[in-house]
Amino acid sequence: MGDEVRRDWWKKEKEEWEAYWKVRDLDSRGTIFPRMKYYVHKWWDAPSTWFRERVVEPLHEKNRLPYYHFKYARVPEIDQCGVNDFGCIHEAREQFRKDKFVDGYILQILKMRYDRCMVYNFPNPAPCAQTVEDLEEADLNFFIKYGELGSEGDVKDAYMKQKHRLIWERRNPEIMEERAQKYAEHKEQLKNGQFDHSFWKKGLFYMDKKNYEAPYEFHLQKALFEGDKPLSKDWEYYKKVSEDPEFDKEQGKTSNVRMW
Structure with a gap:
């Protein structure tokens, strides 16, 4: 092959x-x-x-010598370990750390492909639509698994985060159905040659919720090239949005630059 x-x-x-x-x-x-x-x-x-x-x-x-990609033997995941099986938990934790490194390097490779494509095709970014799509989707999946865990987050934290996410999805099926519909429509548009980057990025960088934090704080929970900005640094963000209709009214809905 x-x-x-x-x-x-x-x-x-x-x-x-x-x-x-x-x-x-x-x-x-x-x-x-x-x-x-x-x-x-x-x-x-x-x-x-x-x-x-x-x-x-x-x-x-x-x-030419035969080259074989080295594959590490997988150990049991954290959900397969016994409560008091500390050896299994340690192996699952180390496997989680290795997977995070590998996923981070995959993101870096996708980012380099994106940069090269944009430079090569400048000023026409249309040929880079699939490259941007791959990068954004991989970045989202990386954040879903590792995001908001902090530099000290381990496999147990990721496991609990995944359980909370599944519970939330089960409690909000209408949101997940709408998301699946929007995702299918986006993929169909991409297949037809129409790429809408706003599906992944809403508004400008200063309007993103992940920037609602002090600029001197840094946590190793997202890929280094993307920076590390927790989406929920303001823990009462969604409460404020629900209680005050005027709070952050333009979040993700406009890209107009405000000078004051």
């Missing part, structure tokens, strides 16, 4: 490189200086391309 993927990748890479030179050739026809640049660049590229395709790649294929 790995060899087929690698060969397909090299084939696609070669086709893209040939297409690049074809475009350069067509663009420079009927000109003087661009045509000279084309021939100089082509002459400079030909030896290195020949050496790569005729010498380097055959040697790699001949001497």
Whole structure:
């Protein structure tokens, strides 16, 4: 499977490189200086391309060693451990820490893909729609599992948070049904080439509830590139919203910049 993927990748890479030179050739026809640049660049590229395709790649294929992605054996999760089985609890805690590191690195990779895509396609971000979608969805899932636990949060805290979340979803089925409907509509729009980033981000950064905290506080509960801003730092936020219709009335509903 790995060899087929690698060969397909090299084939696609070669086709893209040939297409690049074809475009350069067509663009420079009927000109003087661009045509000279084309021939100089082509002459400079030909030896290195020949050496790569005729010498380097055959040697790699001949001497390639099998590579196996190392997989750690999974230990029982915290919900499978006995109350007094401290060894099992310790292993589940260490597995949770490792999973958090892995998920954080996955987010960093998605963020780097997003940055490269936006820079490469500037000023047209349309080709990066799926990249943005993958990043936002992964970031949301990361926060659902690890968010608001603080730097000292462990597997027990995450387990209790998950139980509370499931209980809340069961008590509010109408909200979950509406969310599922909105999510399905968003995916359908994305499939049809219409990407609405406001589905993930509402308003501007200063209007987000996660910024309702002192700027000097920092907790290691979200990915480092995103920062760490608990959604419920103001513990009475939802109470204030329900009691005062004018409190934070524009939260997530507008992107107008207010100068005062």
